[in-house]
Amino acid sequence: MAPALSQRAPTITVVLLCVLALAVPARFHSWADWLQDKVSLLAAPIAQPLVLAGAWLRGAGTSMTDEAQLAYEEKIGFLESELLRQRQENARLTQVIRDLQSGLEMVRDQPVRVLQAGVFGYGTEARSPVLRVQAGKEQGVTPQSFAIAPGLQVVGRVVASAPRTCTLKPITARGGEALAGMVILSQGNPDGLRCTLSPTGEGTLRGPVEDRRDPATSASIEPVVGQTVRLDDPTWPKAARMLVLGRVERVEPSPDQPLRKVITVRPTVAGLDRLSEVVLWTPIMGEEARP
Amino acid sequence: MSRLGLVLATWVFLGLDLGLSKPLLELGASGVAPSFLFILAAFVAMCGTGRAPFWTALALGLLADLMADVGLTSPDGRAVIIGPHALAFLVGTQLIIALRGVMIRRNPLTLGFLACTGAAVSQIVLVAILWVRMIFDPLAISPTHDLLVGLGGALYTGVLAVPLALVLLPAATFLGLPSQQPRRFSRHA
Numbered sequence: 001m002a003p004a005l006s007q008r009a010p011t012i013t014v015v016l017l018c019v020l021a022l023a024v025p026a027r028f029h030s031w032a033d034w035l036q037d038k039v040s041l042l043a044a045p046i047a048q049p050l051v052l053a054g055a056w057l058r059g060a061g062t063s064m065t066d067e068a069q070l071a072y073e074e075k076i077g078f079l080e081s082e083l084l085r086q087r088q089e090n091a092r093l094t095q096v097i098r099d100l101q102s103g104l105e106m107v108r109d110q111p112v113r114v115l116q117a118g119v120f121g122y123g124t125e126a127r128s129p130v131l132r133v134q135a136g137k138e139q140g141v142t143p144q145s146f147a148i149a150p151g152l153q154v155v156g157r158v159v160a161s162a163p164r165t166c167t168l169k170p171i172t173a174r175g176g177e178a179l180a181g182m183v184i185l186s187q188g189n190p191d192g193l194r195c196t197l198s199p200t201g202e203g204t205l206r207g208p209v210e211d212r213r214d215p216a217t218s219a220s221i222e223p224v225v226g227q228t229v230r231l232d233d234p235t236w237p238k239a240a241r242m243l244v245l246g247r248v249e250r251v252e253p254s255p256d257q258p259l260r261k262v263i264t265v266r267p268t269v270a271g272l273d274r275l276s277e278v279v280l281w282t283p284i285m286g287e288e289a290r291p
Numbered sequence: 292m293s294r295l296g297l298v299l300a301t302w303v304f305l306g307l308d309l310g311l312s313k314p315l316l317e318l319g320a321s322g323v324a325p326s327f328l329f330i331l332a333a334f335v336a337m338c339g340t341g342r343a344p345f346w347t348a349l350a351l352g353l354l355a356d357l358m359a360d361v362g363l364t365s366p367d368g369r370a371v372i373i374g375p376h377a378l379a380f381l382v383g384t385q386l387i388i389a390l391r392g393v394m395i396r397r398n399p400l401t402l403g404f405l406a407c408t409g410a411a412v413s414q415i416v417l418v419a420i421l422w423v424r425m426i427f428d429p430l431a432i433s434p435t436h437d438l439l440v441g442l443g444g445a446l447y448t449g450v451l452a453v454p455l456a457l458v459l460l461p462a463a464t465f466l467g468l469p470s471q472q473p474r475r476f477s478r479h480a
Binding site: 010013014017018020021022024025026027029030032033035036039040042043045046047048049050051053054055057058120121122123129130132159160167169173174175176177202203273274276 | 302303305306307309310311313314315317320342345349354356357358359360361362363364368369370371372373374375377378381420423424427428430431432
């Protein structure tokens, strides 16, 4: 009996694989996420040194040698984002006061937990680039977590988390979700041009910008190459608002509506899908947020 | 065949795939990158005997499935699908087994050629499987684009296999495979 089974094992295996590959929908493969996590952990000791070596050989985007300057630039970026957030918060509170007067409930602000983590692997498919990060549920990562890179550049959201690892999907990944953003027209002014950006699959985001006119002159207010675009998407945690999506690289007329503009935005950090480390921000919810 | 040797080699090549293939060796932002796992599968298929190439290709293909997230247009965003890479690796290595009889296995260029052709067939099978899955799964893929990227990756894999053959051929005995090194005073060439 045993020899017959061993002779048929390859055939049985191939049939089983064909069924899994061709007939079982993706939602029934979720058990494989557990296996992926375990394999990722096993591969991390050898993968991460190679990632760091690769980043060093590539001369990766932001130089980490001048740490003081980098910290200074980050501080400036943080203060700028905080300023815009506070001004936006002021505008929101004004509206809340008006809403309270008509009896609506107030929404509380949202503190975050910050965690720096290394990237130990990348999705091996060009069709779906993801980053595998050495931080998971045990370190407080939740489905609400998102990642940023130096300069408060938004990297992406956590799409899967295991006890000690998590998977990030970069905002520039092909097939990714559309993002609501804002083209900042002048420094410190949170009232910019709203836009909806989708990933192009070539490391950039592209999408239409709202058509707005100057009330004084009726001239069209248009985006300019080099302006900063910030995240202003209600589907993302509040803590992510006004973080950087990138800079306007190109402005073109919309093919469907020539009077409207379409912008191409390039992230300020090159190669979001090849970073060697990220900073994870996790909004702190409910009881945990109380002082 | 030495299972310990194969496990160690798999661990190293998996690390190379995760840590070097896309981050360092990818051609720009094209997505064209080599597959270290397939090079190992091709080597075992070229030199292995019995069922070793089959089970090795299966194992390496399953690892490739686990490491390759497939993008979805649904809110989930991504999924791990077991089977496509495993089947693709099996078909690719079967081609290598069919061709190895007419090749000079000691020559590093042989591994490059076999890895390239095997990987090309493997990518065609992979894209075909994912294309069929699009009937019932919301996959975020473009079959034509992915096929071109895959074929470019196969060529890249073949090119990379040549220098790796210089390491793998002498290490064949470590993996428990028949030595591919020429022996002095050997009766056979």
